[in-house]
Amino acid sequence: MSDQIRExxxxxxxxxxxxxxxxxxxxxxxxxGELRESFGRYALIGEALRGEGAAILTKSxxxxxxxxxxxxxxxxxxxxxxxxxxxxxxxxxxVSVAAGVAAVAxxxxxxxxxxxxxxxxxxxxxxxxxxxxxxxxxxxxxxPDSTGETRSAIAPARLTNYVFAHSKYSSGLGQRGVLADMLxxxxxxxxxxxxxxAPPLSPDVHTAP
Amino acid sequence: xxxxxQNRAQWIVPCALLGALLTALPQRSRGADDPxxxxxxMNQALATRNYDGTFFHLSEGRVETxxxxxxxxxxxxxxxxxxxxxxxxxxxxxxxxLTCYLPDQHTxxxxxxxxxxxxxxxxxxxxxxxxxxxxIEALPPTxxxxxxxxVIAVNPKDQFRFGYRLWLDESTAMPLKTxxxxxxxxxxxxxxxxxxxxxxxxxxxxxxxxxxxxxxRWVRQGPSRDNASAALGAYRASELPPGFRLTIAGAQxxxxxxxxxxxxxxxxxxxxxxxxxxxPQSPAPAVGLPDAPAQPADxxxxxxxxxxxxxxxxxxxxxxxxxxxxxVPAQTVEFIAHSVKIYxxxxxxxx
Numbered sequence: 052m053s054d055q056i057r058e059x060x061x062x063x064x065x066x067x068x069x070x071x072x073x074x075x076x077x078x079x080x081x082x083x084g085e086l087r088e089s090f091g092r093y094a095l096i097g098e099a100l101r102g103e104g105a106a107i108l109t110k111s112x113x114x115x116x117x118x119x120x121x122x123x124x125x126x127x128x129x130x131x132x133x134x135x136x137x138x139x140x141x142x143x144x145x146v147s148v149a150a151g152v153a154a155v156a157x158x159x160x161x162x163x164x165x166x167x168x169x170x171x172x173x174x175x176x177x178x179x180x181x182x183x184x185x186x187x188x189x190x191x192x193x194x195p196d197s198t199g200e201t202r203s204a205i206a207p208a209r210l211t212n213y214v215f216a217h218s219k220y221s222s223g224l225g226q227r228g229v230l231a232d233m234l235x236x237x238x239x240x241x242x243x244x245x246x247x248x249a250p251p252l253s254p255d256v257h258t259a260p
Numbered sequence: 261x262x263x264x265x266q267n268r269a270q271w272i273v274p275c276a277l278l279g280a281l282l283t284a285l286p287q288r289s290r291g292a293d294d295p296x297x298x299x300x301x302m303n304q305a306l307a308t309r310n311y312d313g314t315f316f317h318l319s320e321g322r323v324e325t326x327x328x329x330x331x332x333x334x335x336x337x338x339x340x341x342x343x344x345x346x347x348x349x350x351x352x353x354x355x356x357x358l359t360c361y362l363p364d365q366h367t368x369x370x371x372x373x374x375x376x377x378x379x380x381x382x383x384x385x386x387x388x389x390x391x392x393x394x395x396i397e398a399l400p401p402t403x404x405x406x407x408x409x410x411v412i413a414v415n416p417k418d419q420f421r422f423g424y425r426l427w428l429d430e431s432t433a434m435p436l437k438t439x440x441x442x443x444x445x446x447x448x449x450x451x452x453x454x455x456x457x458x459x460x461x462x463x464x465x466x467x468x469x470x471x472x473x474x475x476x477r478w479v480r481q482g483p484s485r486d487n488a489s490a491a492l493g494a495y496r497a498s499e500l501p502p503g504f505r506l507t508i509a510g511a512q513x514x515x516x517x518x519x520x521x522x523x524x525x526x527x528x529x530x531x532x533x534x535x536x537x538x539x540p541q542s543p544a545p546a547v548g549l550p551d552a553p554a555q556p557a558d559x560x561x562x563x564x565x566x567x568x569x570x571x572x573x574x575x576x577x578x579x580x581x582x583x584x585x586x587x588v589p590a591q592t593v594e595f596i597a598h599s600v601k602i603y604x605x606x607x608x609x610x611x
Contacts, residue, residue, distance in 0.1 A: 063454070067403075067406070069406075073405065074455065077325070077454040080325060081344050081345055087345070090316075210572050210583075210585070211365075212479070213534070213583050214567050214568075214572070214585055215369050216481055216523065216536070217532075217534035217585045217586065218358075219358060219371060220508060220525045220532055
């Protein structure tokens with residue numbers, strides 16, 4: 052990112068870029084994928100500097116900021132080296148995030164366990180399956196498994212239908228977020244074979260002529 | 261008598277002032293500076309105004325450029341949400357039908373929607389229940405894109421939901437910038453406009469999809485028309501995170517198979533979680549190809565997956581596939597999915 056662009060982005064994020072220049076920056080961002088990536092990192096840095104939502108700086112966040120400043124490859128503690136940090140619709144990312152939120156969940160569990168009428172017996176997805184009859188008797192506030200070993204991969208395409216069906220019931224801004232997320236391209240390569248990428252046929256499915 | 265009148269007169273003015281003050285106080289609390297009123301104005305603007313804007317969607321350092329076009333004409337709402345880079349995906353909503361074009365997956369999803377809302381979304385009417393789960397406050401005004409904006413924070417009171425920060429244009433109440441924040445206040449998704457116009461008229465051409473659908477697979481989803489769906493619905497979450505309650509229970513035809521799924525919607529007034537429960541499936545015959553071998557049923561899904569800025573948690577309970585999905589923290593979908601219970605006749609709780 053050149054100094055000029057950097058200044059433009061900074062002014063834009065501060066709401067101080069004139070409309071005419073905003074239009075040009077927008078066009079440039081639309082064309083230039085590399086610039087968009089830089090812009091995203093720069094926006095993160097800006098937020099950190101302004102203290103917007105960055106009161107808690109996670110290690111991965113700090114790494115991303117360092118990456119943006121120094122140009123060093125960002126290595127997330129939650130992702131193996133060489134693996135992009137963000138995997139839209141990719142279950143492995145969910146597992147990584149689950150590990151990240153485990154500490155939060157444990158705190159929530161401890162807090163909730165003292166509330167009257169709430170059970171605290173921990174359980175995992177695995178034992179829920181192995182002992183289904185007892186599952187809902189045991190389960191209440193469940194702690195995500197920190198290792199993710201009990202979780203299995205879920206094909207992203209299999210979840211698309213559920214998310215899509217959910218989107219219309221999402222209230223307000225949540226709906227916009229869900230739909231915007233669905234517009235975002237998966238990081239993983241899409242199958243060239245429609246049969247693999249798309250949901251299985253159902254009676255309401257037809258192929259356009 | 262005269263003294264009595266004088267005494268009464270002495271009280272009239274203070275009482276009148278007090279009355280005026282008491283009358284004014286509620287108006288002040290719901291006045292122009294009231295954050296809830298700003299949110300309601302935003303609601304109205306998003307639902308009733310024409311707008312055409314380009315915005316950036318930022319999440320974890322990744323940026324996507326998107327365009328939103330929203331038109332209200334003679335009570336008919338048409339919207340188009342389009343990715344300007346990357347996937348080329350598009351959504352088009354024309355009244356009750358939402359069509360999702362996924363050219364990278366060679367698929368078009370069509371949802372017959374009975375409940376609609378603008379793509380950009382609007383917060384629901386803020387009832388008392390929302391106050392139980394969120395703290396809504398006005399932050400110091402600032403400027404975005406050279407325009408004065410009101411900044412509203414919607415902070416979750418616990419770990420089971422996300423929060424929002426909204427920068428609302430003072431003249432139109434349109435959200436020029438929004439942030440989705442995790443329960444600790446850390447931004448996990450951000451949307452801000454680089455261009456926003458509110459034209460009097462929007463031509464049809466701006467609302468037409470640009471995706472070529474030749475050879476694409478069309479998948480239609482929607483409320484089940486199957487009579488057997490009446491038998492569905494014997495499922496409920498036996499326990500819920502604080503503030504959540506059942507808002508919708510019905511049957512939903514998904515693209516994943518011919519059998520309708522039971523669809524439960526739980527909401528705290530702002531965050532929403534959908535729970536889908538599907539009965540065990542036997543191998544499905546191939547559709548349209550009578551001589552083709554039956555397709556094996558998909559293996560049940562189990563585990564947590566991040567879907568956009570939200571989560572999906574899948575598990576199996578008594579052989580039933582349970583999927584909970586929502587723009588909420590992971591622990592919320594996991595909690596609700598695990599608490600799903602299968603009830604017998606007459607045992608179904610109302611909540």
